[in-house]
Amino acid sequence: MTATTATAATTPRLDHFINGEHRTPASGEYFASTNPATLETLYEVARGTDEDVTAAVDAAHRAFRDPAWAGLTATQRGRLLRRLGDLIGEYGDELALYESLDNGKLLREMRGQLKSVPEYLYYYGGLADKVQGSQIPASNLDIINFTMREPLGVVGAITPWNSPITLTVSKLAPALAAGNTLVIKPSEYTSRTIVRLAEIASEAGFPDGVVNVVTGYGAEAGAALVDDLRLAKISFTGSTATGAGIARSAAGRFIGCTLELGGKSPNIVFGDADVDNAAMGVVAGVFAAAGQTCIAGSRVFAHRSVYDELLEKVTRRASTIRIGNPVDDDTELGPLAFEAQLNKVKSYIDLGRSEGATVHYGGDRPDVGLPGYFLQPTVLTDATNDMRVCREEIFGPVTAVIPFDTEEEVLRLANDTEYGLAAGVWTSNLQRAMRMSRGLEAGTVWINTYRAMSPMSPRQGFKKSGVGIEHGIESMYEYTRLKSVWINTDEGPVADPFVMRG
Numbered sequence: 001m002t003a004t005t006a007t008a009a010t011t012p013r014l015d016h017f018i019n020g021e022h023r024t025p026a027s028g029e030y031f032a033s034t035n036p037a038t039l040e041t042l043y044e045v046a047r048g049t050d051e052d053v054t055a056a057v058d059a060a061h062r063a064f065r066d067p068a069w070a071g072l073t074a075t076q077r078g079r080l081l082r083r084l085g086d087l088i089g090e091y092g093d094e095l096a097l098y099e100s101l102d103n104g105k106l107l108r109e110m111r112g113q114l115k116s117v118p119e120y121l122y123y124y125g126g127l128a129d130k131v132q133g134s135q136i137p138a139s140n141l142d143i144i145n146f147t148m149r150e151p152l153g154v155v156g157a158i159t160p161w162n163s164p165i166t167l168t169v170s171k172l173a174p175a176l177a178a179g180n181t182l183v184i185k186p187s188e189y190t191s192r193t194i195v196r197l198a199e200i201a202s203e204a205g206f207p208d209g210v211v212n213v214v215t216g217y218g219a220e221a222g223a224a225l226v227d228d229l230r231l232a233k234i235s236f237t238g239s240t241a242t243g244a245g246i247a248r249s250a251a252g253r254f255i256g257c258t259l260e261l262g263g264k265s266p267n268i269v270f271g272d273a274d275v276d277n278a279a280m281g282v283v284a285g286v287f288a289a290a291g292q293t294c295i296a297g298s299r300v301f302a303h304r305s306v307y308d309e310l311l312e313k314v315t316r317r318a319s320t321i322r323i324g325n326p327v328d329d330d331t332e333l334g335p336l337a338f339e340a341q342l343n344k345v346k347s348y349i350d351l352g353r354s355e356g357a358t359v360h361y362g363g364d365r366p367d368v369g370l371p372g373y374f375l376q377p378t379v380l381t382d383a384t385n386d387m388r389v390c391r392e393e394i395f396g397p398v399t400a401v402i403p404f405d406t407e408e409e410v411l412r413l414a415n416d417t418e419y420g421l422a423a424g425v426w427t428s429n430l431q432r433a434m435r436m437s438r439g440l441e442a443g444t445v446w447i448n449t450y451r452a453m454s455p456m457s458p459r460q461g462f463k464k465s466g467v468g469i470e471h472g473i474e475s476m477y478e479y480t481r482l483k484s485v486w487i488n489t490d491e492g493p494v495a496d497p498f499v500m501r502g
Helices: 050-065 072-090 090-104 106-128 164-178 193-203 218-227 242-253 276-286 307-320 339-355 409-413 430-440 472-477
Strands: 016-018 020-021 030-034 041-044 143-151 154-158 181-185 210-215 231-237 256-260 266-269 298-304 358-361 378-381 398-404 422-426 444-447 480-488
Touching: 016 193, 016 358, 016 398, 016 422, 041 154, 041 193, 050 106, 050 154, 050 218, 050 276, 072 090, 072 164, 072 193, 090 164, 090 193, 090 266, 106 472, 154 164, 154 218, 164 181, 164 193, 164 231, 164 472, 193 210, 210 256, 210 378, 218 231, 218 242, 231 242, 242 256, 266 276, 276 307, 276 398, 276 422, 307 358, 307 378, 307 398, 307 430, 339 358, 339 378, 339 398, 409 430, 422 430, 430 444, 472 480
Parallel strands: 154 181, 154 231, 181 210, 231 256, 266 298, 266 422, 298 398, 378 398, 422 444
Antiparallel strands: 016 020, 016 210, 030 041, 143 480, 358 378
């Protein structure tokens, strides 16, 4: 995408959404957002700078203290979230189409995601008045000690391009339920649905300044947001390298951060598994969403007794995947989201060859009659766990299938990674399933399924896959601070000022 100040009469412009209204960028500059399937320009995006970010944080900072928001009860906040969920449901088809055009994900997949997004808002709307403090027993009956949970303040949310509205709502819902305000910086590749989300939040009744969106590049608008000293918390989903920089910034200012980062997840198939189901699980784990998901099962470990059968079934299904325009109902694999991502994935396939892996299937750009960033689903064999293609996140439709002999061996291989986001296990042995669940160093473990998730189930990354928790009631605590209050009910004089009272 290239910055521009030109105005095209036929190209719509997308401005920031700050303090309840659209706002043109302070720089006056916009850049083009293109359809990754057709390479057509969809719209022009406001190129945010530190001036725009300052205005958005100003608005969020004022709104946090304004009685129009701060004076609401938790129950009233919950009602607003549920109303937002209702409206997201009403606008679901529109939002699904925007996301499919923006990032190339299947329209039917996005329709499914948009049906689940309101559930996040209903869940956290219901939790808004369920997060409570507690009374603490004191050693002195004249002392009352209790705790309360308070909102943090202004939350900066930086969200990715692969599932924009779902991953944004997973931050927005608990943050708002807890009483915070937000400034969101969406990916420069997928800004439209996030601006639309802020518009819909305003329609739902959220006061001006509670939800703000500044669009632009990460190195400009994103960096300015991270560096704003008025943020009380930063929530980021994206690459591990960027997350490490955000963590350093947050640590230097003693503010919290939630980071959902990269993954190199193992998908393990034992000899006693239903191989047909496991093969579908492998396909779903790495070829769905063109592999552009942090939980992709990009390392497949197959017990030697079923290795050939599993490889044959996965390859056969990969060869029949319908690649094409993601808005067509019969398409099963759309393009990668942008050119640099396509080039990165292709470079990893070439790297795999140079390391000694075999491209068993795929690896090429298919002819689908469109000029976009399409790539065949790719299966690598003759790979070993120490190769870079098995250690580094590729974020594309590429998997390596590796044989193993024993449970102890595969557990060691699966855990031999700097990531720990997710893992899959396919087995009919309940005892083995439990052993693997305990032994795998991953925040989410799926048994005989893959990519299942719910707003009620917490997600946490181990190792370099992240810090903090998203989803579940645990996520609410990430957006609150705990205060302990002590009340002395004894009206008598203090007997000894040099002795602590408890």
